[in-house]
Amino acid sequence: MRVKEIMSKEVISVKRSMKLKELLRIFRNFHIFPLVPVVEENGRLAGIVSFRNLIDALQSYHPNMLKLVPFLDEEEQNIFKIDVSEDIGDLVVVEDIMEYEYMSVLDDSSLEEAYNQMKLCLKEEFPVVDKSGRLIGRIGIFDILQVVFRQKGIIK
Amino acid sequence: MNTILGLGFIMFVGLLSAKLIKKIKLPSVTAYLLLGIVIGPPLLRFVPEEVLGASGLISNIVLGIIAFGIGQNFSRYHLRRIGRSVLWISVLEACGAWVLVTSIFYLLLRQPFYLSLLFGSIASATAPAATVMVIREYRAKGNFTDTLLGVVAIDDAWCLIIFAISLAISQAIYAHTVATSFLVQVFLKSLLSIFGAFVLGAFSAFLLSIFYRFMRTPTDLLILTMGIVFLNIGIAIWLHLSVLLSSMFLGTVLVNINRYSFKLFDSLKTIDSPLFLLFFVLAGANLEINIIGSIGILGLAYLIFRVAGKMFGASLGARISNAPTSVRKYLGYGLIPQAGVALGCALVAKSDFPQVGNMIFTTIVATTVVYELIGPLCTKYALRKAEDIITH
Numbered sequence: 437m438r439v440k441e442i443m444s445k446e447v448i449s450v451k452r453s454m455k456l457k458e459l460l461r462i463f464r465n466f467h468i469f470p471l472v473p474v475v476e477e478n479g480r481l482a483g484i485v486s487f488r489n490l491i492d493a494l495q496s497y498h499p500n501m502l503k504l505v506p507f508l509d510e511e512e513q514n515i516f517k518i519d520v521s522e523d524i525g526d527l528v529v530v531e532d533i534m535e536y537e538y539m540s541v542l543d544d545s546s547l548e549e550a551y552n553q554m555k556l557c558l559k560e561e562f563p564v565v566d567k568s569g570r571l572i573g574r575i576g577i578f579d580i581l582q583v584v585f586r587q588k589g590i591i592k
Numbered sequence: 593m594n595t596i597l598g599l600g601f602i603m604f605v606g607l608l609s610a611k612l613i614k615k616i617k618l619p620s621v622t623a624y625l626l627l628g629i630v631i632g633p634p635l636l637r638f639v640p641e642e643v644l645g646a647s648g649l650i651s652n653i654v655l656g657i658i659a660f661g662i663g664q665n666f667s668r669y670h671l672r673r674i675g676r677s678v679l680w681i682s683v684l685e686a687c688g689a690w691v692l693v694t695s696i697f698y699l700l701l702r703q704p705f706y707l708s709l710l711f712g713s714i715a716s717a718t719a720p721a722a723t724v725m726v727i728r729e730y731r732a733k734g735n736f737t738d739t740l741l742g743v744v745a746i747d748d749a750w751c752l753i754i755f756a757i758s759l760a761i762s763q764a765i766y767a768h769t770v771a772t773s774f775l776v777q778v779f780l781k782s783l784l785s786i787f788g789a790f791v792l793g794a795f796s797a798f799l800l801s802i803f804y805r806f807m808r809t810p811t812d813l814l815i816l817t818m819g820i821v822f823l824n825i826g827i828a829i830w831l832h833l834s835v836l837l838s839s840m841f842l843g844t845v846l847v848n849i850n851r852y853s854f855k856l857f858d859s860l861k862t863i864d865s866p867l868f869l870l871f872f873v874l875a876g877a878n879l880e881i882n883i884i885g886s887i888g889i890l891g892l893a894y895l896i897f898r899v900a901g902k903m904f905g906a907s908l909g910a911r912i913s914n915a916p917t918s919v920r921k922y923l924g925y926g927l928i929p930q931a932g933v934a935l936g937c938a939l940v941a942k943s944d945f946p947q948v949g950n951m952i953f954t955t956i957v958a959t960t961v962v963y964e965l966i967g968p969l970c971t972k973y974a975l976r977k978a979e980d981i982i983t984h
Binding site: 495502504505506507508509511519536537539552555556557558 | 610619620662665669719720724741748810812813852931932933
């Protein structure tokens with residue numbers, strides 16, 4: 437079975453230019469830790485943004501820039517005591533905090549491949565892209581488990 | 593003290609000292625280095641002989657891991673994003689320190705050329721930890737801060753290239769001081785060393801990328817990455833190639849051939865911190881306090897002209913790339929600290945040039961302590977002058 441056969445085609449995605457304020461509004465609708473794809477104007481997947489990145493929004497510089505620097509102390513940030521201006525809701529956009537390094541699966545991949553990638557990356561959900569890199573859906577570990585349970589006859 | 597007790601002591605006290613030094617707004621690397629000096633052979637003698645004897649092993653592993661990570665800087669994506677100013681400034685500030693320190697040591701202080709070249713190349717390194725700490729502390733923000741962060745992030749990559757070239761030339765000069773076909777030999781040896789490192793790094797990257805497909809758990813990934821990085825370091829040592837360059841090429845080729853290479857780099861990050869701690873403590877412990885007095889004028893010249901070279905180079909780079917006046921005038925002040933990569937290069941020089949190695953290493957450790965202490969003050973000054981510090 438292929439990923440495209442069981443993936444959800446309804447995906448909430450955001451654009452790079454979306455303001456932090458609007459992003460927070462979107463995140464409010466999730467019950468679990470979401471992984472929201474960031475797409476270009478032409479629908480190609482450009483990155484992802486998650487709750488973790490919201491913490492980056494409270495920092496005054498872009499942590500992506502420092503990812504490659506050795507011997508850097510991790511910032512012990514007390515988010516309850518950070519003094520930030522209200523303006524960041526309008527000033528910070530998705531592009532400032534999104535992750536450019538992300539995992540995704542091809543719609544044509546087998547469920548086993550997708551499951552192995554999830555296990556390897558300790559992730560429970562991946563965006564699904566077609567060959568041209570366009571975002572076309574999402575697949576979660578539960579979608580795959582349901583298929584396995586069904587195949588074993590545990591659920592109908 | 594037995595070896596395991598010594599290692600445990602270093603890690604535990606290292607962690608505590610890092611927490612303590614943060615109270616006075618200095619980075620962990622400074623704490624580790626100072627701790628090494630205090631507990632090392634010249635003072636308290638708390639570091640067991642076996643641990644001290646493993647300094648070479650630990651530095652080769654740490655340097656290999658650092659260079660592997662630094663190789664990521666040369667991904668097509670990263671180079672596209674980095675921007676013209678950062679590229680010009682970082683290349684010229686690194687070359688500025690390299691050329692100026694080499695020239696002053698050779699022409700003014702009358703040191704042998706190979707030694708001048710080694711000092712010059714080590715001078716090109718900049719340690720970002722102290723600079724980033726000041727930026728975080730004052731929540732600095734603006735064009736100046738962005739450029740400074742970009743420059744300190746990529747600087748070590750240029751340093752590794754400069755050091756590898758200088759090391760190859762210095763080794764050739766050192767070994768063939770009386771040869772007639774001197775220049776040709778120097779050139780060929782350097783070229784062979786760099787090309788060999790590239791071939792080895794590229795081969796290891798392809799190997800890593802192929803085996804990545806068969807990994808199923810994060811543990812597999814960590815073991816595979818560590819195994820290939822170690823194999824690469826070991827073969828480089830065996831073939832007398834540059835550990836730094838072959839590891840950096842491994843990282844560079846990997847990041848450009850494998851879309852998911854970040855998983856491999858990230859996996860190593862989960863285990864590198866204790867190794868880094870050990871590396872810095874042992875660097876401090878290897879300092880020979882008795883020869884500090886004899887480095888006098890060399891140390892002073894290194895301290896002054898490294899900074900002068902960086903400032904001139906940064907200013908020139910900013911001018912060429914039409915960066916704002918604040919960047920042109922003050923960016924050099926943010927590039928003063930030196931630590932990990934400089935110490936690593938000094939350790940390589942120490943083992944490759946036994947006659948002068950101790951003097952090089954002691955000069956670098958002593959100047960590192962000075963730079964790490966004054967660096968944050970200079971960075972703060974630059975950020976204030978550039979008006980990137982937000983005042984409430």
